[in-house]
Amino acid sequence: xxxxPRKVVGAYIKAKAISVTxxxxxSRRYGDRKKTFWVxxxxxxxxxxxxxxxxxxxxxxxxxxxxxxAVVCITSVxxxxxxxxxxxxxxxxxxxxxxxPEHNPADNTQTATPVEAAHTLTQVATPQGTAHQTIQPLANxxxxxxxxxxxHGMNWFEDPLLFEINGFIPPQxxxxxxxxxxxxxxxxxxxxxxxxxxxxxxxFPPRMFDVIVTETNIKLLPRRKQPTTKGEILSIFGMLIxxxxxxxxxxxxxxxxxxxxxxxxAPCLGKTGMSKNRFDDLFSxxxxxxxxxxxxxxxxxxxxxxxxxxxxxx
Numbered sequence: 013x014x015x016x017p018r019k020v021v022g023a024y025i026k027a028k029a030i031s032v033t034x035x036x037x038x039s040r041r042y043g044d045r046k047k048t049f050w051v052x053x054x055x056x057x058x059x060x061x062x063x064x065x066x067x068x069x070x071x072x073x074x075x076x077x078x079x080x081x082a083v084v085c086i087t088s089v090x091x092x093x094x095x096x097x098x099x100x101x102x103x104x105x106x107x108x109x110x111x112x113p114e115h116n117p118a119d120n121t122q123t124a125t126p127v128e129a130a131h132t133l134t135q136v137a138t139p140q141g142t143a144h145q146t147i148q149p150l151a152n153x154x155x156x157x158x159x160x161x162x163x164h165g166m167n168w169f170e171d172p173l174l175f176e177i178n179g180f181i182p183p184q185x186x187x188x189x190x191x192x193x194x195x196x197x198x199x200x201x202x203x204x205x206x207x208x209x210x211x212x213x214x215x216f217p218p219r220m221f222d223v224i225v226t227e228t229n230i231k232l233l234p235r236r237k238q239p240t241t242k243g244e245i246l247s248i249f250g251m252l253i254x255x256x257x258x259x260x261x262x263x264x265x266x267x268x269x270x271x272x273x274x275x276x277x278a279p280c281l282g283k284t285g286m287s288k289n290r291f292d293d294l295f296s297x298x299x300x301x302x303x304x305x306x307x308x309x310x311x312x313x314x315x316x317x318x319x320x321x322x323x324x325x326x
Contacts (some may be wrong), residue, residue, distance in 0.1 A: 017070060017091050019058045025070060026050050026092040031070050031084045041075060041164060050098040051075070059083065076164050190214055210247075220300070221245060223323055227299035237293050244286075246292050251284055264288055 017023055029038050040048035053072035060066035066086040074080050088175045092098075151235040159167035196206075196214070207212075211291045221242045229239040258279050260266055271278040281291075303319040 016086075016090050018055070018086060019066065021055050021057065023055045024052060024092040024094055024096070025055055025068065025089045026052050026096070026098060027070075027072070027084050027089050029074070031088040033074070033080055033083050052092055052096070052098060056081065120235070125275065188214060191218075217323070220323055224298070224300055227302055228294070228297050231297035231299060232293065235293070235297070237297070240294060244294065247284060247286060248291065248298070251281060251291065254281070254284075255279075263292075 018025055018268055026046070027050070029051045030047050031040060032051055032053075035046065038049070039040070042049040051072045051074055053070035055068055055070050057069040058066055059069060067083050068086055068089050069083045070089075071079055071081045090109045123211065160170045185197055187197045189195050224245050225240060225242055228245070232239055255266060257278075258266060260279075265272075266281045268280040269278055269280050269282070281288075299320070301320045301323045307313065307316040
């Protein structure tokens, strides 16, 4: 029995692009031909176990100079050759160019195409009496903007123009208005008049500390845990920011006094004055808004979920 040519390493094969890569990439590359576009490949290996269907590992040419190595079931693969031209029976991709003007037989004038507009064709007689065409470029051929990037057959151009919608909007620098009426802008704290804590408190709604303390204590008291205060809530916020600087597998390791390696210091979160058990109690009960135990009938489920954080955005 002759060997299947699709199982020969180095042989040319073809497969549908949708069998080689995902549908999203096929849509981006081939548009509405994503499920009918063929790609050619070269067999790299044949994977088959006893009693199973063979799978072909091949490197496929996806077009645009991009190659992809994939494992495809042999039922999705067809035999091909190096000189076979694929996708000749598929309709061409849609063009964004306008259709050419129709030729009027009564009009003897000819409309030059874009290629003819950039070049002039002349007849030159050869010594054998035959004639051939040579292309002579115009003195000043039309020059267009150069693309900033080209990918997948598409040219992208830089556009420095700003389209004004509903009138001109003058640019404005952002600023932060404090409770005393001062406005803080970029580089306005060069003299270090404000500490990082002061800047954090300016960005944090002041009334939210009262809400967080009240709602968190509502959960702490039934557990017979000590109620919290504004200072303790502020401390746990600082600890959460500090924790983001460490990599750890268990939260309890952040209270270790020994360094995990010589390249990083020990976290030693106990130096903040808060024990691990107290941190766990506060973190599990931390609440940012009042939410009733049961959702009212007249309230939607979406609004009921937003009650946990609505104080921050209202």
